[in-house]
Each structure stands twice: as structure tokens, then as C-alpha cells.
Amino acid sequence: MASPMRSLLTDPAGYFQAFRCFLANSTEHQCMQEFMEKQLPAVIASIGNGKSTINILSLGGGAGEIDLLILSKIQARYPGVTINNDVVEPNANQILKYKERVAETSNLENVNFTWHEETAYEYESRMNAEKKSKKWDFIHMIQMLYYVKDVPATIQYFHRLLEAQGKLLIIVVSGTGGWRSLWKKYGSYFCLRDVSLFVSSADIKSILDSAGLKYQLHELPSYIDITSCFIEGNKDGELLLDFLTETCDFSKTAPPELKSEVMEELGKPECSEKRDGKVLFNNTMSVIVIEP
Secondary structure, eight states, X not given: OOOOOXXXXXXXXXXXXXXXXXXXXXXXXXXXXXXXXXXXXXXXXXXXXXXXXXXXXXXXXXXXXHHHHHHHHHHHHSTTOEEEEEEEOOOHHHHHHHHHXXXXXXXXXXXXXXXXXXXXXXXXHXXXXXXXXXXXXXXXXXXXXXXXXOHHHHHHHXXXXXXXXXXXXEEXXXXXXXXXXXXXXXXXXXXXXXXXXXXXXXXXXXXXXXXXXXXXXXXXXXXXXXGGGGXXXXXXXXXXXXXXXXXXXXXXXXXXXXXXXXXXXXXXXXTEEEETTEEEEEOOEEEEEEOO
């Protein structure tokens, strides 16, 4: 009998709802924001030297929260310079939210936004078909490499588009966090789609080392409060389980033994720590900055 389990990616509205719940219960964006405030200025210190225009490519820019923070740091480093910010994002709802955020943000007069409602692979295919290979001063892939079919090829293609002083910034989950533990054990049960099963910074390092590319790695400790996942029937808990397993209605559609094993795994020290009566899932991320 066919499994009723369905990939969360087949339901954009469901994914978006689970993602918002994840953000509300995690320190992910706060940790990213702290990195952008404190460490990004050194990363972008020379990307625009001697240039009147800086070209930025955001792959999987989502609703733009982090993108606008990145832009503010580049504006602070290069006051008055024109910035072209191209966003590749397949989710129409996210693009709408991004545009609303831009409309509500001041000091963006010198930034030109272009949105492309497509995946990174579709962008690459379109550029190849049009025989274009536009160069970029800064390219970032924040929490998006899980959704591409060929991670090494994607990194290598976009790395080739860097200007001489450009930088490619990647954020993925750490090779030491709870995601790796959960997905190494159960990813084959969750993953009902034709893209990467699971990608962590350990995989990215291996790809970059094989390609002989230079990079720096920064760890960003972060957690998700998954206490509600252990309360039967709790709506937030169910949404978080959907996000963690990338499965629509995991609580209701997963075979009982799989659900039981996953819940047990989530409570283990490899995945989570218990603190002040809460269960905190290890959501540590890695920032990888790649040289041209």
C-alpha cells in the first residue's frame, strides 16, 4: 500500500506556514542577524573597491529579512554606490512579502531590485540558454542548498560567476547539529522528493576541498524550542514536526512506529538538550565564505 506521507514541498502554503512557525520558535534569524551585524562587514570589506556599481545575487532570498540586513551593511561600507540586487526565489508568496518589506524600508534609494520567480537551477538553465554569464560581487545562498538536485554543480556554477574580489556566502546547518543526527537516521523515510536528501557544512567542506577552493567557516549556535512537539494535538508542535521532517501532516500520516522512533530521536542528546523544562533542538548553523 502506498504511503500517505507527502513531501512538504508539494504544498507551498503548508511549507510557508510550517516555516513561519519554525522561525517563531527558533533563534535562527537572531543568530544570522548577529553574524551580519558583527562579522559580515569584514567579509564584504573589499567586494566593491573602485566600483561605481555593486552587483549582488541572492539565491533563495525568501521574504528578504536577511537580504535587507546584508544590503544595509554593504551600503554602510560603500555609501552612495549603486547596488543591483537580483533575487532568485521560487515561492511567489515569499517574493510578495519581500516586496512589501522593501516598500516599508527607508534608505533604499540607491538599490535596484529585480525578482526572479524561479529556482537556482532554472536561473542557471535560463542564463545558459541566453548565453549569458553575468558576474557578481557578492552571491549568497542562505539555507537553500537543501532544495537543489546537484549541490557540487550548483556551487561550482555560481562560484564561476564571482568577480575578482567577489565572495560567495553559504549558510547551511552544521555537521554537528541535531539536523544531521535526525536526517542521517530517518532522511530516507522523509525524503520523498528528487533533490538533496540532506546537506550539512561537513558536506560543503568536502565539496570545496575537492574543488581546491579557499574558504572560511564560522559556526552559529542556534536552537529550536520543540517542547510543543511532545504535546499531543498541539498545533505548533505539529507544524514544527512537519518542518523537521519536511512532511505534510507528519503527525497524522507517518506510520505509528516511525513517528514513535522520530519522537524518541528528537529527545536524545544528539538532537536536543533539555533546559528549564524545555526541549531545545540543536539548530547550529555554519556560515561558509568562499573566495573567488
